[in-house]
Amino acid sequence: MSGVAGSTLFTELFDFKRNKAAESKSYLRQPPALINDGTEGSFNIGRGLVAKASNEPRLRCTEFDSTGNVTLVNGEFKKSELIAKYGLLPRDLRKIDSSTLPHILVRPRAILINLLHLRVLIKADRVLVFDAYGSTDSYMQSLFVYDLEGKLQQKQGQTAGALPYEFRALEAVLISVTSGLEEEFNGVRDPVVSVLRALEEDIDRDKLRHLLIYSKKLGTFEQKARLVRDAIDDLLEADDDLAAMYLTENSKGVRREEHEHQEVEMLLESYHKVCDEIVQASGNLVTGIRNTEEVVKAILDANRNSLMLLDLKFSIGTLGLATGTLFSALYGMNLKNFIEESDLGFGAVSVTCFAITIVVCVYGLAKLRKLQRVRMWGESGVGGASMVSLPTRGGALASHRPNWRADTVEPVWGSLPGEGRVERIKRIKDNAAAAAARSATLKGANVPPTSSGEATKQSESS
Template identity: 70%
Template structure:
């Protein structure tokens, strides 16, 4: 509540560097900077300077998230009002209690924001399972963008805490009270602050994992919706092709009727069966054209890994796989050579084993046992 400060005053009073305030003031990326006499924190809505005996909250009021900052200041006041119990088991010093208040406010804000984002996403995903609507897809697109932004924000906070956990010298330098009293710890003696950061790192990691799963559900739903729309589009195209084939058949029959309907002498109009014959032939020709078109359409609908030539010549894939290819040998030649080897083995088997007639060479017993002996 002290008022406004100039950056030069903060740098001179708290022993900072200009680049430190630049990361806090202008950078949107989360940072936890440890300096010899202070800890600078820039996480989401909080910009905090922690000393061994005071905490400076930068721009606490007048921002778009002033309510969350007000709650943080209230919680921070309650934690700092406690007596210094760092000598007791499980107790924390002044700066660590301030750091815990910051992490609590950040993780609470992430959880509240995730609940506000995930609720509409889950509702839209549930509605899309029952009915696919354009408005629902548009809402899903908007919510997926918000969720992606939130996931990136939570991931950056987790990475900022993770970077501090990987630096042992920064963890030791966070004991500002002991440094002010002239006590210095060894490089690996930072159990309290490490456990504190790890607990909130797990909370941030859980939020990142849950939001990532929700993003994956959105992507899977989008893929399923695309597959359904593609199937419906294919059905409409198939229906259009069937109508086109029917129109082609009717047009073919009408072509014959049109030939006989011209004002030209063809001497069939003198016959009593002329009308019936031409009509019957027109219907038969139209039916043949429609049937031929439907057969071709049905062949096009069939999807195969082998293709048209592979369907006729693929044979048994086990026979082809068992025979190693020769240089320059085609697949058909390899299949033929495999069949000849199979018949030759069967001939040897009939000579060595009596009463072999009627035995199937493809049976497991013959293939694994007696045929190997032969």
């Protein structure tokens, strides 16, 4: 009995452990409970917004107050903060970030400028200089910040010629842009001029390669300067934008008419003229490069033609020698002929070979020389035999030739062959004076005078 009871207890304990193990495995295999779909969607949206806000790009800028003092250096702002603080639009900041096209945007409470290395936001009482590409240590931007600080700190009185705060900032921007263009143009112009002068003396492969490199740089600079000039030109053509640039008056509630913008128009026109001069100078330099390239191409073509003519001359000489040696090859065969025993056979054959060689060479060179003469009037030239006359006064044609290149240019009516314009005028005056003298003489002798045309014909026949 005790054995049966022990085995039963052991079986129950084994079944209990096996059930516990199965329950633990099923618990581990069961995935964690998920929250409902609505809660999960809201959680994901919120997490995405937080991540987007944390990853929002920031713009670094330097801020100037109304007195010209720097209030913030390399401060970082989110785009949303700038939009809310300065009343901008998202597309305005996209244009600030872009570096493709220069532009000047006028908004009701701000002026956005993107010109070359400068991205500036001008308000009625503050200026923000953006540093979108981390170029805070650049030389040109450092000079601009120093110049802008000096411009804004100038004490402008309430006189007729005083510039408001926004125009002083705008002038500082334009000065920096034009100075940068002039400095860059001087850096490109000097090597281009030196290469062009060197090419006038000698055409070298290295010089041509340098000219290609500098021409690309000059073309890029010309396009950049042209875009800056066009940006200022577009602003000058918009009267409403020019009137809206008076931010100080707009902040005080003073509105200007569209045609009342003389101050800012004169300011922009002065710097537009500077940019236009730079564009014209760079355009002239590009034209000089193009002309030099055309001259170099013409010289290279002439040299190539000279080499081709030299090759043709050698070919003609080779043809003459081959023609002359043909007879010597014929007589060099081991066959009997009728002059083997003649004492003059060798000399006669040799003279004949040399004569044939000379004739072929002379004829070929003459043909080549004739082909070298490039004429606009065909092979006969102006004074050739295949000339036709222009229509006479009666309208009749002397002859007709379909090949216009063979037609000659006859002198104008009333001119003699080979007579120039000055000689013709002098001859006509002399004939008129002679006709007048003859008319006076005949009038004194009571003889009816002849016409000037008849007098001219008589003088020509005489």
